[in-house]
Amino acid sequence: MLTVIEKVIFLQNIDIFSEVPTESLAALAAIAEEVSFLKGDQIFKEHDRADALYLVLDGKVKLHRGKEEIAEATGMKAFGTWALFDEEPRVVTATCAEDSRLLRIDREDFIDLLADHVQVAQGILKTVVKRLRSLVEKVA
Numbered sequence: 001m002l003t004v005i006e007k008v009i010f011l012q013n014i015d016i017f018s019e020v021p022t023e024s025l026a027a028l029a030a031i032a033e034e035v036s037f038l039k040g041d042q043i044f045k046e047h048d049r050a051d052a053l054y055l056v057l058d059g060k061v062k063l064h065r066g067k068e069e070i071a072e073a074t075g076m077k078a079f080g081t082w083a084l085f086d087e088e089p090r091v092v093t094a095t096c097a098e099d100s101r102l103l104r105i106d107r108e109d110f111i112d113l114l115a116d117h118v119q120v121a122q123g124i125l126k127t128v129v130k131r132l133r134s135l136v137e138k139v140a
Contacts, residue, residue: 002057004029007103014055014078019130020123027117031109036101043094043102050083050090052106059100063092072097084110 002010007029011017017025034057037043043054046065054061054073061073070092073079079094084107114121 001034002103007032010055010057010076010103013076016078016081016124016127018123019126021119024117024119024123027113028105028110028120031113032103032105034101035104037096037099039096039098041096043096044080044090045093046091047089050080050086050088050107052080052104053078053084053110054080054094055103055105057101057103059102060097061100061102062095062097064095065092083107 004026008022008025011020011025011029011032012022017028020028032055037059043061055078056073056075058075061079062069063071063073063079071079073094080090082088083090084105
């Protein structure tokens with residue numbers, strides 16, 4: 001099991017949290033739960049309620065619709081990110097391609113955290129704005 005400090009160090013390297021101040025990441029790390037899955041386990045299915053973000057510590061997770069693979073999440077990657085911000089159902093199924101150890105951040109816990117740690121929201125918004133600007137620059 002990771003300590004809070006180890007979780008903070010891990011979260012610093014996740015793109016969506018890259019602009020969140022380190023001291024605010026400690027609060028986020030405190031609500032991040034370490035979970036394990038075996039190869040072949042489904043973490044969530046397409047159309048399930050979006051209730052958590054997942055971060056890959058070890059292993060590999062395939063994101064797919066039916067047999068069509070959409071993406072693959074491996075070490076230091078996040079998936080299900082929009083579940084923290086959007087209540088719409090999942091658009092893909094997440095299945096472990098190998099035994100995997102993940103961090104899970106529950107949506108309700110995350111919303112509660114934001115009430116007391118506005119720096120987390122500000123950091124995430126900075127990252128989202130950077131992504132949008134990058135997309136606009138590619139189109140323009």
